[in-house]
Amino acid sequence: xxxxxxxxxxxxxxxxxxxxxxxxxxxxxxxxxxxxxxxxxxxxxxxxxxxxxxxxxxxxxxxxxxxxxxxxxxxxxxxxxxxxxxxxxxxxxxxxxxxxxxxxxxxxxxxxxxxxxxxxxxxxxxxxxxxxxxxxxxxxxxxxxxxxxxxxxxxxxxxxxxxxxxxxxxxxxxxxxxxxxxxxxxxxxxxxxxxxxxxxxxxxxxxxxxxxxxxxxxxxxxxxxxxxxxxxxxxxxxxxxxxxxxxxxxxxxxxxxxxxxxxxxxxxxxxxxxxxxxxxxxxxxxxxxxxxxxxxxxxxxxxxxxxxxxxxxxxxxxxxxxxxxxxxxxxxxxxxxxxxxxxxxxxxxxxxxxxxxxxxxx
Amino acid sequence: xxxxxxxxxxxxxxxxxxxxxxxxxxxxxxxxxxxxxxxxxxxxxxxxxxxxxxxxxxxxxxxxxxxxxxxxxxxxxxxxxxxxxxxxxxxxxxxxxxxxxxxxxxxxxxxxxxxxxxxxxxxxxxxxxx
Numbered sequence: 001x002x003x004x005x006x007x008x009x010x011x012x013x014x015x016x017x018x019x020x021x022x023x024x025x026x027x028x029x030x031x032x033x034x035x036x037x038x039x040x041x042x043x044x045x046x047x048x049x050x051x052x053x054x055x056x057x058x059x060x061x062x063x064x065x066x067x068x069x070x071x072x073x074x075x076x077x078x079x080x081x082x083x084x085x086x087x088x089x090x091x092x093x094x095x096x097x098x099x100x101x102x103x104x105x106x107x108x109x110x111x112x113x114x115x116x117x118x119x120x121x122x123x124x125x126x127x128x129x130x131x132x133x134x135x136x137x138x139x140x141x142x143x144x145x146x147x148x149x150x151x152x153x154x155x156x157x158x159x160x161x162x163x164x165x166x167x168x169x170x171x172x173x174x175x176x177x178x179x180x181x182x183x184x185x186x187x188x189x190x191x192x193x194x195x196x197x198x199x200x201x202x203x204x205x206x207x208x209x210x211x212x213x214x215x216x217x218x219x220x221x222x223x224x225x226x227x228x229x230x231x232x233x234x235x236x237x238x239x240x241x242x243x244x245x246x247x248x249x250x251x252x253x254x255x256x257x258x259x260x261x262x263x264x265x266x267x268x269x270x271x272x273x274x275x276x277x278x279x280x281x282x283x284x285x286x287x288x289x290x291x292x293x294x295x296x297x298x299x300x301x302x303x304x305x306x307x308x309x310x311x312x313x314x315x316x317x318x319x320x321x322x323x324x325x326x327x328x329x330x331x332x333x334x335x336x337x338x339x340x341x342x343x344x345x346x347x348x349x350x351x352x353x354x355x356x357x358x359x360x361x362x
Numbered sequence: 363x364x365x366x367x368x369x370x371x372x373x374x375x376x377x378x379x380x381x382x383x384x385x386x387x388x389x390x391x392x393x394x395x396x397x398x399x400x401x402x403x404x405x406x407x408x409x410x411x412x413x414x415x416x417x418x419x420x421x422x423x424x425x426x427x428x429x430x431x432x433x434x435x436x437x438x439x440x441x442x443x444x445x446x447x448x449x450x451x452x453x454x455x456x457x458x459x460x461x462x463x464x465x466x467x468x469x470x471x472x473x474x475x476x477x478x479x480x481x482x483x484x485x486x487x488x489x490x491x492x
Contacts, residue, residue, distance in 0.1 A: 028400075029400070032401055032452075032455070033400055033401050033426050034401040034403075034426065034452075222400065222426065222427075226426065290404045290406065291404065291424065291429075292403060292404065292424050292426075292429065294428075294429075312426060313403040313404075313424075313426050315426075340429075341422070341429070
């Protein structure tokens with residue numbers, strides 16, 4: 001039996017096509033994935049992302065423990081409400097998961113990790129906790145999460161949720177504020193402005209209805225995937241996993257090397273890889289032909305072969321885009337070949353993101 | 363439940379065929395097929411003049427989700443293709459049995475009478491668990 005979020009009945013009522021995602025019955029789309037994609041780029045859409053795992057870390061010494069657990073440095077979190085994107089690594093420098101760390105107070109941090117990695121993440125966090133004497137993690141299964149994204153998203157949230165403008169009106173990106181039992185964070189996975197709202201399961205259906213009344217339309221996981229791909233945001237399990245390091249995944253910017261004496265898990269392996277030269281990198285691909293790049297397709301270049309990790313049609317650009325892991329010698333401006341259905345297609349290597357705030361970055 | 367018009371003929375691979383008064387046969391993919399695939403983004407049509415064998419791959423429909431081959435329901439020569447799909451592939455989703463047609467063939471062998479009727483195709487869908 002699959003898990004269902006507090007909003008499942010509303011999705012069915014709204015005509016969602018439900019699919020299994022990491023053991024959860026989730027909406028893929030509510031009619032048209034492409035229309036939902038455009039809606040988020042041009043106006044506002046909302047996603048039920050309650051399947052994501054919220055873990056609270058409370059008690060003494062949480063910051064010390066997080067300094068070791070994640071590759072980015074939680075010492076960047078100085079004011080209450082700050083959020084940090086980071087990877088959690090194994091000793092080989094491979095990515096166990098990517099996550100957001102929220103800081104509320106010295107004895108309360110919150111992690112939001114992926115649904116598909118829930119069990120191994122919780123196991124890893126507990127084990128590392130025990131080894132380093134940190135506070136024990138509490139999974140918050142009582143919480144739902146709604147991402148409201150798009151150029152008008154914030155205004156519509158202010159209209160829908162009483163008191164939200166007062167606490168969240170001045171929030172900068174990657175900051176969060178609490179409103180009673182709600183956490184409102186100016187974060188997202190679409191490349192648009194907006195909020196991610198963490199709230200009790202019991203308050204989720206009412207809030208969803210209020211957002212609908214404020215003109216926010218629901219969008220499914222299908223649109224979420226094309227939006228994040230256009231925004232050049234990695235998907236765990238596709239673009240990186242335990243056998244790839246952040247340096248091979250275009251996530252070098254999330255690794256905090258300073259101070260040198262912060263010996264986070266995986267640091268040694270990353271230092272070795274960096275010194276030896278990172279062999280592979282994640283690049284963007286653009287295909288102007290009438291075909292769609294797909295995950296696991298081979299990429300051929302003069303520097304050697306690589307593989308597409310995420311690929312789809314970009315509704316904003318009107319052609320296909322992809323992320324691909326290729327030999328380090330491949331760089332932006334190069335052409336690569338992608339064989340599909342017995343034909344070689346020529347794709348251009350580009351820097352990503354492809355789209356940000358509704359506009360092409362190409 | 364997807365639509366299965368009574369007046370059309372069907373294949374197990376989810377194409378439909380319609381004979382018009384001029385003896386030509388119009389071909390498309392069924393409502394069930396478009397629903398499974400999701401939003402169409404490209405349609406690669408056969409060349410006009412191409413001789414198709416029954417059951418041959420002749421066309422590719424590509425959605426946000428996947429690319430899928432379309433098979434010729436009967437043998438014949440392609441006499442027309444739906445060029446409007448180049449700009450509006452979404453017609454295959456919104457209007458699979460009319461505006462979303464793919465190509466027309468002049469039958470060279472068996473006509474469409476040997477294909478499944480609506481009741482038989484509905485049975486195929488039922489067996490697939492729709």
